Amino acid sequence: MEMEKSVQALASATLLSETLPAEFIRPLTEQPTATTRHYGPVSMIPMVDLSETDQEKLVQAISEACSTWGTFQLVNHEIPSEAINRLQSVGREFFELSSAKEKEECSDKAPVGGSRSVGGYGRQVREDADGKKVWSDHLFHKIWPPSSINYQFWPKNPPSYREANEEYAMYLREASDKVLKLMSLGLGLEENALGKALGVEQLQYNLKINYYPPCPGPDLVLGLVAH
Template identity: 55%
Template sequence: MGLERVQAISQQSMSINTIPHEFIRSENEQPVITTVHGAILEVPTIDLNDTDEEKLVGMIAKASSEWGLFQIVNHGIPSEVISNLQKVGKEFFELPQEEKEVYAKPQGSKSVEGYGTQLQRELEGKKGWVDHLFHRVWPPSVVDYKFWPVNPPSYREANEQYTNYLRNVADKLLKCLSLGLGLKEHEMKAAVGGDDLEYLLKINYYPPCPQPDLVLGVVAHTDMSTLTLLVPNEVQGLQVSRDGQWYDVKYIPDALIVHIGDQIEIFSNGKYKAVLHRTTVNKDATRMSWPVFLEPPSDQLIGPHPRLVGEGNLTKYKTKKYGDYMYCKLNKIPQ
């Protein structure tokens, strides 16, 4: 069966009320010590259906510059489409273990696709309290259905329906982000891959933990791709770093959470900021989230846009292929 899954470790740990030492974070990471308690961060909330385009562009640009994170409402994705996405994802993780292992990431695979536990190398050898399932959902040329569960039977339909709506949301956001930099509306999308931009779905499954104050689901990081569009379930867990402190983020029902990723920070030459975030877990309930990462093709060269450098605005980032950037980031190699 390979690696022991966190879902199984959770069941063992809950029965003995303790956790394996490799999940216990150092004091500078433990949520009990590092979280600002009693404060819920209300990140910018943006009505994506606002008919005043200039206002909408301004709000998205401001949130991306000052926060790197915002929530969008009235985004056009029906509630039932989001509910179906969540339902089939939850049902997959409730399958017998041997059924889930059919979709396990192949040994030695350089792709992230598949069911798994560990994702990136951690310098202290610590582990995150999370299992996951990755697979690409768009464009059709990169979709590999062997990583899409056949159970529950409606899994494919629910994911494809959600993706069709999400693509419209992503296009609108990229257009607004481009205009917010003083560029033409198509320039950002074109620079990060255009119609070849890959949509990579990840389902995060954070089972209950008897000592949640000592662990992290996912360690502090910025997303390496362009944009992340995320649906959480109702269990709190997303935390954002603000002025060097960690805060819980207030959820809004049916909102999508938008993260600015590294490639947009690079393209904007630092005007837009990739958000530093992490996830905590819960003692009594399972937290889940459904981020979709908008990834450039691996050979796509990305660097600061020429019109955003010069006249005292120095180039702050190297231009490099996305695949090379991703390799360095996952293996903790300086960029």
């Protein structure tokens, strides 16, 4: 099966011709210049600081964020910057491989229209009602638990890709466990209540790396649609 052409490959030809394919050009009302907020106050998403030593304050902060916004930004989560940088580095190295075939080895091999998984390397295939596409490629796979991982979707090059992902997954699970315990306490439950209810050891963690190639018309396209 020949894989659908990646946006990265398409970008090289597009930069030379300076002509964007019509299926990537968003309607006027969806173009970045029309949708970007340029003025006025911006409401701040609640921030939860895991370095807070007063547990009562921490539980209150996460409870308020969950009940008012339903989301929050986690800071001082103890995921080392070095681990995050290594993950970003191997992701960048993968997309910068000169061999398209090597990247496609991590793609879903099912034929178009067949039973395809959500994992692997490829272009963003989601289209809206008008058939518009987004200007990005991706690499998507599970990083936990080991029983759910399909290593077909994990690049062998760069060689340190697996190590960087496994290291990041370890720290991510630790941070996630802390958040679940705080949320449990905020609900007036025992700290392990949500973890037990969710089956924390078998919770699936996914990783998605989005790659946005250079574009000659960045004011006309979107790298990610509302979701």
